[in-house]
Amino acid sequence: MIEICNVSKIYENGVVALRDMSMQIPEKQRTVFFGPSGCGKTTLLRMIAGLESITSGNIRIPPSLKISFMFQNDRLFDAITVKENIAYGIDQRTLSKSDLARKVEHAARLVGVDSILEQKCKTLSGGQRQRISLARALIKEPDLLLIDEGLNSLDQTSKYELIDTLIKLQETKQFTLLYVTHDAQEARKVGQNFIEFKKEGD
Ligand code: ADP
Ligand code: ADP
DSSP states (O other): OEEEEEEEEEOTTSOEEEEEEEEEEOTTSEEEEEOSTTSSHHHHHHHHTTSSOOSEEEEEOOTTOOEEEEOSSOOOOTTSBHHHHHHTTSOGGGSOHHHHHHHHHHHHHHHTOGGGTTSBGGGSOHHHHHHHHHHHHHTTOOSEEEEESTTTTSOHHHHHHHHHHHHHHHHHHOOEEEEEESOHHHHHHHOSEEEEOOOTTO
């Protein structure tokens, strides 16, 4: 269980991103944060990941959870290969070359980019980039996977294909998925639990 207790976030410029929010997020399930742009979904995800300070309240997360974050912007390195970008998702120093190669290929196969491992990322489409970004998040074998509007550059068909893949993976590997979207149809497709965010004042 991830517990969000009376959490508020006020940015330094005075913007209130979240006010007194509480919720319980079950583990090993798919939970969707949905609502219009600007209502604090990304902010909460970043606070859960420890990437953003909490102004007041607290977030309780089980100790030693392995967390992966898939960002809205894919944050791939253009000048290196797909293989190298995926490998970047784990601590490469702890693995032999052959174990690393095996893990990279496995993660690439899960999302269907195993045929382009030697290509430089700058040559790829937005859709391919998001698959690679997902593979980079999965290679760590996370207990908690956070996806922030991560599939937005995909066309509708590829997006729903990748969502199917993601759901199957979550069911097999039983990680906790937190998925942010402003799209109601996408939310229904992905989620088992739904947390609706509203704009301040609504
Ligand atoms: P969502 O993910 O629902 O679109 P965000 O969490 O990105 O919402 O943003 C919530 C509010 O906080 C918005 O008004 C946004 O402009 C503001 N905000 C987000 N990040 C920052 C920041 N680093 N500094 C100041 N304001 C921010
Ligand atoms: P696809 O439909 O193949 O998934 P997208 O809709 O994601 O492709 O992208 C459309 C086109 O825009 C691609 O063919 C690609 O050339 C270009 N493109 C999109 N995003 C990027 C990016 N981040 N870097 C370089 N080119 C991109």
